[in-house]
Amino acid sequence: MLDERDRKILSLLQADADRPVNEIADAVALSASACSRRIARLREEGYILRSTLELDRGKMGLPTTVFVIVRTGSHAADWLEKFHAAVATIPEIVEVHRLTGNFDYIIKIVLPNVEHYDVVYKQLVGRIELFDMSAYISMETVKASRGLPTHYA
Missing domain, CATH: 3.30.70.920 (Lrp/AsnC effector binding domain/regulation of amino acid metabolism (RAM) domain)
Structure with a gap:
């Protein structure tokens, strides 16, 4: 079961999967280590399937x-x-x-x-x-x- 912090962490990671853990931790009022453990748990429990990056379609020639x-x-x-x-x-x-x-x-x-x-x-x-x-x-x-x-x- 997710709590509000988990949901906020997931929202922040969806917006930018490269966001540093300490920034996420600050945003959800946790220590960096506690936040890192939560992210690991969210991965283990299958909420986070993978991290990808989004390419600019225009620059890739696919507008x-x-x-x-x-x-x-x-x-x-x-x-x-x-x-x-x-x-x-x-x-x-x-x-x-x-x-x-x-x-x-x-x-x-x-x-x-x-x-x-x-x-x-x-x-x-x-x-x-x-x-x-x-x-x-x-x-x-x-x-x-x-x-x-x-x-x-």
């Missing part, structure tokens, strides 16, 4: 986002396995979600430009049969939160 809505004609286990393998091998595909409702999947693709979508499209349809694909170009990112709310745990 364009395309969302693709997919409908499939099959839900067989072998098709699902092929689909999972296909999307895993295309680095521009950064997220895939299985949906309820009229569509089966939504795919988030990051690209150097809109024209490059055709390259990714051909890679995907060359690996797996899809019933329907519709692409939507993101014009603006209104919110892109990387952190999770911490008050539910």
Whole structure:
């Protein structure tokens, strides 16, 4: 069970995983060693899965986002396995979600430009049969939160 200090520590680490322990400790009114032990416990208990860093998409040459809505004609286990393998091998595909409702999947693709979508499209349809694909170009990112709310745990 998390207490308020744990939640605050997790929020601070989500905002900046490189933040020094002494800064986090000051923010939650703990000694650096006590804070370090809490962070270790949060890792051991599985609240912290890993630490990563976020790259600047513009500087990496990937300013364009395309969302693709997919409908499939099959839900067989072998098709699902092929689909999972296909999307895993295309680095521009950064997220895939299985949906309820009229569509089966939504795919988030990051690209150097809109024209490059055709390259990714051909890679995907060359690996797996899809019933329907519709692409939507993101014009603006209104919110892109990387952190999770911490008050539910």
